Amino acid sequence: MIFTSESGLTDRTRTAEWDEWYRGHLAAMAAVPGVSSAQRFRPLDVGLPPSLAMYTAASPAAGTTWLRTIALDRSMPHRAIAVFPDLAAARTVAQRLGGGAALYTAMTETFVPARTSDGAAP
Numbered sequence: 001m002i003f004t005s006e007s008g009l010t011d012r013t014r015t016a017e018w019d020e021w022y023r024g025h026l027a028a029m030a031a032v033p034g035v036s037s038a039q040r041f042r043p044l045d046v047g048l049p050p051s052l053a054m055y056t057a058a059s060p061a062a063g064t065t066w067l068r069t070i071a072l073d074r075s076m077p078h079r080a081i082a083v084f085p086d087l088a089a090a091r092t093v094a095q096r097l098g099g100g101a102a103l104y105t106a107m108t109e110t111f112v113p114a115r116t117s118d119g120a121a122p
Contacts, residue, residue, distance in 0.1 A: 001057045006049035023108060026053065030111035034058040038111040041104035044087065048102050 009018050026038040037056040043049070084090040087103075094101035 003055040003057055005053045005055075006051065007053070008050040022051070022053070026108060026111040029055055030113050036112065039106060040108040042107040044090075044103040044105055048104075051107075052102075052104050 009015060022040055026040060029035055029038040035055055035057050037054075039054055041052045041054065043052070082090075082093065084093065090101075090103050094103060
């Protein structure tokens with residue numbers, strides 16, 4: 001299962017402070033049992049939320065299930081995730097979708113849970 005979270009600041013003077021806090025937050029989230037990774041992304045285009053975080057979590061069921069969003073504004077009813085080899089390929093697919101795709105790129109490393117010497121999560 002992939003959990004996503006969009007966020008942004010209204011006070012742009014606190015961006016550096018927010019970025020530093022978020023790095024600790026990602027590490028803390030990766031330490032939660034059942035979470036296998038956490039990473040933050042920034043948009044490639046203007047007009048999108050300035051921060052998108054993605055968390056990989058254990059799922060109770062196999063297969064793919066489309067879910068409706070459950071955010072405060074519910075401005076995006078569904079989500080999908082894809083990885084492209086380059087920006088040109090991503091823009092080509094976004095154009096085929098009618099231009100409604102939001103493109104993001106990583107702004108942090110991927111945080112993963114710490115492992116013990118036998119490979120298990122603590």
